[in-house]
Amino acid sequence: MRLRLDLAYDGTDFHGWAAQPALRTVQGELQAALATVxxxxxxxxxxxxxxTDAGVHARGQVVHTDVPADLPRAPDPDNPDDVARLARRLNGVLPADVRVRGVRxxxxGFDARFGALWRRYAYRVADDPATLDPLAxxxxxxxxxxxxxxxMNAAAALLVGRHDFASFCKQREGATTIRTLLTFGWERDAAGHAVGTVVADAxxxxxxxxxxxxxxxxxxxRRDPDWAAQILAxxxxxxAVAVVHAHGLTLEEVAYPPDDELAARADQTRAKRREEEL
Incomplete structure (x- = not known):
């Protein structure tokens, strides 16, 4: 059976999401916890x-896993309470900087990666001494x-849309840098921090x-707003473009289509990625 897990973590002490030999990662911890439970x-x-990269946090990470039904402690898929209890069991063995917020x-047709419509990140900046908080x-x-x-909002508006974001990406061989930036904007939160919210298909x-x-x-x-468009072009x-520290960044939310559109969305995304990478 395929399960959806909703996950949150403090990325400070992780070498990113992806499992790597001899390094502590979120994926590594979660996979080991699932095996134990x-x-x-x-x-x-x-x-x-x-x-997510090393040091990046998440409140709204979404994960799927395919659990063989013959495992000794596999939950009963016909019992929602039994499936939901898996979250408590996992949190009992996971370290405190990773929490499973729900399992179902x-x-x-659900695919955590290819089925997503968009991801929303927030980047938080304290640019006033009065807002500096050692606890944050x-x-x-x-x-x-x-x-x-x-x-900043004037510059961000110039980046919204479907573009080749190679100017802002660390390139990986064979991977496309074409993305659709749906929204990008800055505002002050209740603590007075400057919060940049960015939403894209990926x-x-x-x-x-x-x-x-x-x-x-x-x-x-130091730069005019038009500079952002020049860099993109x-x-x-x-x-001249600095890649800022990871710790200010949090994955806040991932959105998916209605259940009856999940399979079609995943197929569409896979096909689009293959086309862009050719």
Whole structure:
């Protein structure tokens, strides 16, 4: 049976999402916990909606896993309470910086990665000494100069749409850098932090952190808003664009279509990625 797991984690002490030999990763911890709880003979593979980099956090990560029904402690798919209890069992063995917030049987056609409509990230910046909070230091970037959010929003608007974001991505061989940026904007939260919210169909490696680095240069007045469009048009990494620290970034939410459209969405996304990578 395929299960959907909703996950949150503090990425500070992880080497990112993806399992790596001899390194502590979110995927590695979750797969090991599933094996322990389900009494599987080997780590239970999982697929996530978005592979976060080292130090990046998540409140709304989504994962699927295919659990063989013959495992000794596999939950009964016809008993929602039994499936839901798996979250409590996993949290009993997972480290405190990873929490499973819910488990349920995935609807037919569900794919955590390819079925997603969009991912929403938030990047938090404390640009005023009055808003600096040592208790928030693990998920808020301390910035020494005040930011002009109006200028940053003017620059962000130039990046919205379907583009080749090669200028803002760490390229991987054979991987496309074409993405659709649905929304990108900045506002102040209740604590006075500058919060950049970015929504896209998907993101390539280090894309959000490079986008934020570009806009921080605009916000502190070192660059005009039009500079963001110039960087995008260059379609290659520019050393003038800083990739900001990972700890200010959090994966907040992943959205999916209605259940009866899940399979079609996953097929469509796979086909589009193959076409773009040719």
């Amino acid at each position: 389900l009494r599987a003979p080997a780590p239970v593979p999982v697929v996530c909606a978005g592979r 049987v995935a609807p037919p 230091r693990r998920h808020v970037l301390a910035w020494g100069r005040p930011l002009d959010l109006a200028a 993101f390539c490696h280090s894309m959000v952190r490079a986008l934020v680095g570009c806009l921080l240069a605009v916000g502190e007045g 260059g379609r290659r990494r520019d050393a």
